[in-house]
Amino acid sequence: MMCGLEIHVQLETESKLFCDCPTNFNEAPINQNICPICLNQPGAKPHPTNQHAIENALMIALMLNCKIDQGFTYFMRKHYDYPDLSSGYQRTSVPIGYEGELNGIRIREIHIEEDPGQYKPDRGIVNFNRSGIPLVEIVTEPDITSPEEARNFLKEIIRVLQYSGAARGENSMKADVNISLNGGNRVEMKNVNSIKGAYRALKFEIVRQKNLIKRGVEIQQETRAYIESQMITTRMRLKEDADDYRFIPDPDLPPMEIPDELIQKVADIMPEAPHHKVERFVKDYGIDEESAKVLTSELDLAIAYEEVVKEIDPVFAAKWMRDELKRVLSYNKLDYADSGITVEHLVEFLNMLQNKEITTKAGQRIIEQMPNNEKSPKEIAEELGLLGVVKDDEVLAAVKQAIDENPKAVQDYHDGQKASLNFLVGQVMRLTRGKADPGETVKLLKENL
Ligand SMILES: [Zn+2]
Structure with missing residues (x-):
């Protein structure tokens, strides 16, 4: 399979491209x-191109390691007729990167x-609020070889765009x-407007084309529409060319010129791209690539990690932030x-x-309480009675007490009901208020049983 993508995302600007x-x-x-202007009424002329849109597109081009065309940039009219396009043409620039x-x-x-604009055929409504909002279009070579690879690439592109602050996210994406x-x-x-949609459309299309090839039918060059609700594609038109x-x-x-000073200005304020950040985290902090990817999955999380490791061992911090912090965040959406x-x-x-000062188990309970909580972790620990690690002899005392107080569970254990061991572990945890090490507790229980 050879697959290329054309990804459209709205640029982050306050005003439209030409008004x-x-x-x-x-x-x-x-x-x-x-x-x-954005209704393209007769006689209305566009303003000079929104400078902010040009700078944002430049930044995206630089973050995707593009060369910048320093000759003249100008806009072409791409003609087609559809109710959402009041002028009958869409303005599209020659490549910037x-x-x-x-x-x-x-x-x-x-x-x-x-x-x-937005056209709703079923209701006969055209809304031109969107008409003229700047988009960036990113065109790849047909280097993608599986639906999974397409999905991963789109995720990564969206992450770069979010990092850049220059474009809106997946919600404004059309591919x-x-x-x-x-x-x-x-x-x-x-009509593919989500990462999941691109994955499903490719999956469907592979099956459709394979079945045709099996029957000896030649695949025609054509444009098909992806219908999200049915997860199928249908023919729109045959053979369309530029x-x-x-x-x-x-x-x-x-025509506009993109001067060196403008490229330099954008390069100076450009944030580090996420894939570069991953490489740097691995190198500078000695953490594995998987952890670095999780920690850079969100710009604010990556920034927080770099602040935290000024005082905490980077590997230790990465482990907790990757496993437990991310678990709690995703649980709470x-x-x-x-x-x-x-x-x-x-x-x-x-x-x-x-x-x-606290056990791993206590840590897991404390971090669960940390989102949107003004209390400090220490205050949470005190409130839950989780401060302090119980010494081995105290655990042993709790183990003995649990065995004495639960003769039925002990009998069940000896009768081969392994689940009763979990019950006894729970009793020890209750007696030690969760401060006993679970592994140690199991070991001590087995010995004493
Ligand atoms: Zn306007």
Whole structure:
């Protein structure tokens, strides 16, 4: 399988690409964020291109290791007719960046486009709030060889875009997915608007094409629509080429130059890309790549980790933040940024563990209480009575007490009911208020039973 992607994501700007209308298209009442320019009324001319959109697209190009075209950049008109496009053409720039790379997948080019409006055929409604919002389009070479690889690549692209702060996330993503099998004709699937959708569309399309090939039918070059609700693709049109769009340079927009100073300015404020951060975490902190990937999965989490390791052993901190912190966050469906867990609290918590003021078990219970809690980990530990590690002789005393008090469980254990051991472990934990080491408890129980 050979697969290439064309990924469209909205750029993060306050106003549209060629006018001053705001970009909060979802919140505004229908057809509120519009003006003669983004409705393309006769005589309305576009403003000069939104500088912020150009800078954001440049940043994305640089973060994806692209070369920057320093010649003149200009916009083309791409013609097609659909109710969401009042002018009959979409403005799309020539490439701003080209020959980039991410995770071994080559990026062919990156350019800017304007979003069309939203058309709801079933209700006969067109909403132009979205018309003219700047998009970045990222085009890959057909280097992707499986649906899983496509999914991973899209996840990584979305992560880079989130890190950049220059584009919106998966919710604004639309992708065209190209696929060919065994060097056959290329089929393009449109309307894919999520990572999961791209994965499912590819899975479906592979089966469809394989069945045709098995029957000796040649795959035709065509454009297909992916229908999310049914997880299938259906034919939209046969053979479409660039010529069909009658591209011409837009005469209303003068060519723009991208000067060295602008590239330098963007490079100076550009955040470190996540894949670079992974490499640096592995090298600087001596942690494994899997941990580094989890810790960089969210920019705020990565920043917190780097603050924490100024005071805590990096490997120890990585283990707890990767396993337990992430467990608690995903249980509560929270991002780290929304968890209210401060670096200060993390440091205090990890110090308590490192200094053996609390057991691992107690640590797991404390961290569960930490999201959106103003109390410090120490205060939580005191409140739950988890401070302190119980000495072995105290555990032994609790083991003996548990055995004395539960003769039936002891009898069941000797009769071969292993589950009763768990019951006795629970009793020891209760007696020691969770401060006994579970492994040690099991060992002592078996000896004394
Ligand atoms: Zn407007």
